Amino acid sequence: MKKLIKNGTIITAADTFTAEILIEDGKISQIGTNLPAQGAEVIDANGCLVFPGGIDPHTHLDMPFGGTVTKDDFETGTIAAAFGGTTTVIDFCLTNKGEPLKNSIQTWHAKSKEKAVIDYGFHLMIAEINENVLNELPYVINEEGITSFKVFMAYKNVFQADDETLFRTLISAKEHGALVMVHAENGDVIDYLTKKAVEEGNRDPIYHALTRPPELEGEATGRAAKLTGLANSQLYVVHVSCADAVEKIAEARSKGFNVWGETCPQYLVLDQSYLERPNFEGAKYVWSPPLREKWNQEVLWNALKSGQLQTLGSDQCSFDFKGQKDLGRDDFTKIPNGGPIIEDRLSILFSEGVRKGRISLNQFVDLTSTRAAKLFGLFPKKGTIAVGSDADIVIFDPQAERVISVETHHMAVDYNAFEGMKVTGEPVSVLSRGEFVIRDKQFVGKPGAGQYLKRAKYSVNTPLNINQTLSI
Ligand code: URP
Ligand code: ZN
Ligand code: ZN
Ligand code: ZN
Structure with a gap:
């Protein structure tokens, strides 16, 4: 049905203006x-x-990790996302060494197809590079529209890939037009430090942070950035948590390398001291990279403001406190890593960022939507308010006050990492391709309504982009 949105203030990454929006088809x-x-x-x-x-x-929806599976799947996860003003997610499709990539992608389609209430795409994990993988890449990119690859530099003996794999992925990505994403922490040194801590009887959640110091994130970020420069490729560093990593990204960018960085709400507002909470509560705050000393938050905010970091992801990876985080009660290495954030990403950035004068409204839109659309091949279908774009629209009350709580959230987990935090600004209604998913703060969407997104090749800031523009 045709819809006309009236009387609102429209915000894009570039402009702020008052106008009506007509939505058709x-x-x-x-x-x-x-x-x-x-x-x-x-x-x-x-x-x-x-x-x-x-x-x-x-x-990470419906993802196996640490002997268990994330609590939120594509249904509960995308419903919670929509409540929070998110209309597209790009989820990480895990792969297994020795198995065709195609099988893993089919597994992820099966997890999401009948469940997602908003549109979604996949990134693909690259665990190894060999002839079979190289032969499959054209299918992955051209047929599946998966134009971003993820390489883990940590989680030794689980997801971790070696430098050769990273370097060859960067070269292949350059050749095919994909963006390489890295989880940048030095997994070998972390492995040594965690084993040592456990042997010495240091098994509480705080040792998760102490065995993954910021130097190891900075080192891996710098290494990945250097390899990107050498391959003349493109890199997106996920979940940047600390000053050490921001410095390395800024340094690479100053050299003209195509290096981009994402941070997440948890690193902007929570800190390492949360891992010391009594009664094993610290386990709720176990992420990799870990929460850092508080002073890093200002560095991250400044990097968002100055453009050294370009996006805000949630790294949604939720586990119940009881029954899942519990797995590591006697040994922090067994606590599943990650937390429930998908719902509060926009509210936290708006409340802590825009309202506190740290970023502008236009930067808020760029960080939560537009830049990701551009980097991941979805622009201008997604990520802006423009004629011809999908009517994925948030109607947001900037004055609404709310206290974040497990009592009211829509994620499937038994705690909220931001419990008790007051935020100002909340989505009232959310439309996906012109249909209400959230209407007056009520869910009115439908599992299965979300469409799979085949994404365009990476072309930001590359000569290819100019050629494409010229040839139109
Ligand atoms: O702790 C985290 N970040 N869990 C999710 C997996 C990952 O490393 O992104
Ligand atoms: Zn309609
Ligand atoms: Zn990661
Ligand atoms: Zn993640």
Whole structure:
């Protein structure tokens, strides 16, 4: 059905203006004043901001990890995402050495197809590079539209790949037009430090942080960036947590390397002291990389403001406290890593970032949506308010006050890492391709309504981009 959004203040990554938005056939058909309202449902956005639906470039839904599986799947996870103003997720498809990539991708399609309530794409983990993998890449990119690969530099003997694999992935990505993502921590040294800590009887959650010091994130980030420069390729560093890593990204960018960085809400507002909470509560705050000393937060905020970091992902990877985080009660190395964030990504950035004057409203939209759309081949279908773009739209009340709590959240887990945090600013209604998913703070969407997104090749800042523009 045709819809007309009136009286809202439209925010894009570039502009702030007042106009009406006409939606037809799931797309934005007109932006202007006095648009034809006949036959359209009129939505009054008075007092609200109207911006493009969030794109969460980093989620782990229904993912096996540490002997268990994340609690939120593509249904509960995308419902929670929608409540929080996110209309697209890009989830990490795990792969297994020796198995065709195609099988893993089919597994991820099966997990998501009937369940997602918003649109979604996949990144693909690269665990090894050999003839079989190289032969499959054209299918992955051209047929599946998966144009970003993830290499883990940590989680030794589980996900970790060696430097040769990373380097050859960078070269292949350059050749095929894909973006390489890295989890940058030095897994070998972490492995040594964690074994030593356990042997010495240091088994509490805080040792998760103490055995993964920021130097090891900085070192791996710098190594990946250097290899990217050598391969003349492109790199996206996920979940940047500390000053050491920000410095390495800034250094690479100053040399003109195509290196991009993402941080996550948890690193902006929580710190290492949370891991020391009594009664094993510290386990709720076990992420890799770990939460850092508080002073790092200011460095991250400044990097978002200055553009040295470009995106905010959630790294949604949720486990119950009881029954899952519990697995590591006697040994921190057995605590499944990750937390529930998908729902509060926008609220936290808006409340702590925009309202506290750390970033502008336009930067907020860029960080939560537009930049991810550009980097991951979804722009301008997603990531902006423009004629022809999908009508993925958030109507956001910037004055609404809320206390984040497990009592009211929509994720499937038994705790919230931000419990008790007051935030100002909340989505009122959220549309995905012109249909309400959230209407007046109620879920009205449908599992299976989300569409799989085949994404375009990486072309930001490369000569290819200019050629493509010229040839149109
Ligand atoms: O602790 C985290 N980040 N868990 C999710 C997996 C990953 O490393 O991104
Ligand atoms: Zn309709
Ligand atoms: Zn990671
Ligand atoms: Zn992750």
